[in-house]
Amino acid sequence: MDIKNSINKIFSIQILFLLLLTVVSGAQVVDSNLIIGEYTISKVTDGDTFRFDGLDAPTRLLGIDTEETFKDKNAREKSYEISLDWPREYYLIQSQKKNGFPVKCDSPFGFETWEWAKDFTKDVTSVRIEKDDTTRGMDAYGRYLVYLMMKKDGKYVNYNLECVRLGYSPYYNKYGNSKRFHKEFIEAQEYARKNKLGIWDKKNKCYPDYDKRIIWWNKRASQIENFEKKFATFENYFNLMNDGEYERMSKYIGKEVIIFGTISEILNQKYPILLRFSIRKNVNFDAVIYEENESLLNDLNIDEIKEYYIYLKGKLTEYNGRLQIVLNEKSQLLLD
Structure with a gap:
């Protein structure tokens, strides 16, 4: 009988502890x-x-x-x-x-x-x-x-x-x-x-x-959730929205990378055409389209895909201190 009472007492204490834990976790503690x-x-x-x-x-x-x-x-x-x-x-x-x-x-x-x-x-x-x-x-x-x-x-x-x-x-x-x-x-x-x-x-x-x-x-x-679930841990994938990703990407110049982000601006008044991804104030990343590949703008349906997040893949290069990828083929730019 004493053993049974002891077990019941221990069980009651455990239940009480769980209830208290629930109350504490229910109140938001801000980091x-x-x-x-x-x-x-x-x-x-x-x-x-x-x-x-x-x-x-x-x-x-x-x-x-x-x-x-x-x-x-x-x-x-x-x-x-x-x-x-x-x-x-x-x-x-x-x-x-x-x-x-x-x-x-x-x-x-x-x-x-x-x-x-x-x-x-x-x-x-x-x-x-x-x-x-x-x-x-x-x-x-x-x-x-x-x-x-x-x-x-x-x-x-x-x-x-x-x-x-x-x-x-x-x-x-x-x-x-x-x-x-x-x-x-x-x-x-x-x-x-x-x-x-x-x-x-x-x-x-x-x-x-x-x-x-x-x-x-x-x-x-x-689209963001899919990227975070599938690719966030891949070293050569870069989410341009996140702090520090542009700096991390700079270590991959000359290598194949995949960029995840949104086109914020299309600069098409002169060649080369630039699909610009804004990182933060005065810091941008460009997808570059040279004159011989101008038809890519129509092939890619840019007016629509710029409203969504896209994947851009290619060899990372640098021009005048700005990181960029040259677009030669439609397959380099993907809409999830």
């Missing part, structure tokens, strides 16, 4: 390497653009992409004017894009989102700025890629998630799923959809093609 610091907001530029006192670089908020808005002193009047015939203005701009992918432009709802952001942050005492992971801290424009943990009434609120939950932005995973809050973003978006909030309310004058955008962004996010 100090992910915290950039605590700052105060100096300016709300629009729904997803803020300036902070003392921060040494601008920010790009992860997981959200609010609509654009007029920002001058007549912003309210201009927003009202385009609202009278919305979404005609959007479709006029959309028609000018050759490949048919969704565009960004000033919208009535963009102004409404800006107004909400200013109101939401007016009682914020401080903001803890956090990164998603340690593999990529800045984008190609020199902006910190961050979440904003805003302190309101003594508690921290994830502004990025609130934007999605209240319908002021979709879950924006065009540059990859959130490493820390993917599940929460999905749930927040479903909540906003179900309750017809913000962009999910057909009465609001916002972009009319969010379903199309989400299909496009999800495909890009899945």
Whole structure:
């Protein structure tokens, strides 16, 4: 009987330990390497653009992409004017894009989102700025890629998630799923959809093609996941989004490599034609097409594939301090 009681006691202690472990693990503990610091907001530029006192670089908020808005002193009047015939203005701009992918432009709802952001942050005492992971801290424009943990009434609120939950932005995973809050973003978006909030309310004058955008962004996010699962550990594969990859790649000059990234710009005003991949501010990688191979531009359907992540393979060379691969064949550039 004593042995049985002892076993039951040990079992109860184990169960209690597991319950305590679950509670502890359920509370998020933020890695100090992910915290950039605590700052105060100096300016709300629009729904997803803020300036902070003392921060040494601008920010790009992860997981959200609010609509654009007029920002001058007549912003309210201009927003009202385009609202009278919305979404005609959007479709006029959309028609000018050759490949048919969704565009960004000033919208009535963009102004409404800006107004909400200013109101939401007016009682914020401080903001803890956090990164998603340690593999990529800045984008190609020199902006910190961050979440904003805003302190309101003594508690921290994830502004990025609130934007999605209240319908002021979709879950924006065009540059990859959130490493820390993917599940929460999905749930927040479903909540906003179900309750017809913000962009999910057909009465609001916002972009009319969010379903199309989400299909496009999800495909890009899945491309990143596929690369990370299949090739992240291969020495001659390079993900141009990640910090340090360009420097690591410089050790492979003269060797065959495979590059994973997106074309940010096509420079075709003179020869050679350059398909430019932006790494970070003032640092780029080029795929080079010489005049005799100009037909590759049409063969590759560049206008479409530049909207997705691609694999570029070939011999790595250097020209004027910039790393590059010369494109001679269509097979060198692959869309996952």
